[in-house]
Amino acid sequence: MDAQLVAFTGVAAGMVAMPGADFTVVVRNALVSRRAGIACALGIAGGLLLHTALAVAGVAAVLAAVPALFRTLQLLGGAYVLYLGLSTLRSTRRPGPETGAVAGAGTGSGAVTGTGPGPGVATGDGPGPGARPLRQGFVTNALNPKAPVTFLSLLPQFVPAGSPAMPRTLLLALIVVVLALVWFPVVALLVDRLGRWLRGPRALRAVSGVTGSALTVLGLVLVLEPLRG
Template sequence: MDAQLVAFTGVAAGMVAMPGADFAVVVRNALASRRAGVACAVGVAGGLLVHTALAVAGVAAVLAAVPTLFRGLQVLGGIYVLYLAWRALRSAARPRGVQALADEPAARAGGLREGFLTNALNPKAPITFLSVLPQFVPDGSPAMPRTLLLATIVVVFALLWFPVVALLVDRLGRWLRRPRTARAVEAVTGTALGVLGLVLLLEPLLA
């Protein structure tokens, strides 16, 4: 048994399942509709695929070596997350809560785009992968095949976890979509995204 691979599986599961901006946008889109939630989940997995590919290619090392580039991407990511927070809070202030999003014809495409951009615009992700993945490459083993395997495990976990979250939210939709509950969920989601966005935005500015 490959002990390092087993250990990485646990680490990858924890990394993917940890609540954050990805989780928040999947929940919000799933409240709009099951298709929008699943599309958002696939978008998040797509963003992770980009990050793991960057880590495998070594581009993440460039971000780590060029602080200005890294901080610029971090500010961009923070602005986008704050935009999502504003949308959620604006929706919470409306009488119909998340229903407004559910009525949009392009809700599914919008969910896919939101999930992808929320994850892809997080510059810390490739740095994290670049620092974590090499620790699980056995000494003497070819780095590229092993790293690709580890990256694949992360993406597979995302493709499993986030759609499950979306389907679970949709399953509870009858209760969660009640106007008062929906507005509360939107308010909590918007607040959480706002905090995450401010952290991303202020960290490079205060560094």
Template structure:
């Protein structure tokens, strides 16, 4: 592995580990069960593959160049994350669940939609990946390799988060602790959703 790939892997780890909607929705599902947390993490990986496809075919460059399209995706993604936050806050006293888990379709879908509808991920791909393509190197295979490294880092990180939350499950599922963690998780999702909506709303107000 060349020095640029090593450096990019480190940068990817830093970007992926930054707390955000993906992290919060994994924690939210891992509190239900290990299976739900892992499924949610896999959903995030699948969402990242959407951004990989967009980056490879160059659509993300169009996304960055067309503010209206970017804002529309921000609104859709923000509304969905905000919905998850409100739903979580509305049920702070509900039982957290059991470690055996249940159906995985919903957490898988939540992870996928939360990531896939976040246009900032696409912009991150567009802005970061070109910096690690050596001059004169074929852009397409290198970009694809870098994008897949980021996906792999994300899959490992969010699986670790899900397993760690499950490992601490007995303590986290105590009624008082569970209520606190659920409230914090719901508030965090609400904040992240509101932040995604703030940009296009400010742009709309400036246009009026």
């Protein structure tokens, strides 16, 4: 058994499961419907695939060597996460008899807008079922400039001396993607399973408030961190 591979899998699993913007966006979408949550999870995995390709192509090294570019991407990513958080918080303050209702719950026919009649309400606009949650997951992960730098700094530590670097690096990166493909859909399914309680008017307002606040705080941290530097 490859001890380094086992050790890396454990480290990568902890990194993937750590609550953050990806986790919160999946929960936010899974409250709309199972399909929305899984679509968002797949979008996150797509973002990780992009980071894998960029790391292998050497773009991660460029990000590490050019602080201004890194800070610019960090600001863009933070601004997007902040936008998601504020839109979620804004939706929880819209009164009305349908507040807390989830249109299309269980059907997966809507997309998260954050601007509908209630918190996290799904509507039928958008290019197709799951398109907007998929895009949210992808953009949230893809605009995180720390991910490719993490790939660049972490993966070489688990490449045995004297072995070809490229095949091993690709294997390690794919392990991260596979872990994400397992973890985030599981989170979406668990949230959907608890939907009968979480989608009640009061519970949905509370959960939307928590996820919106978490995204807002994460966005502010991401935005302020490069500005402090």
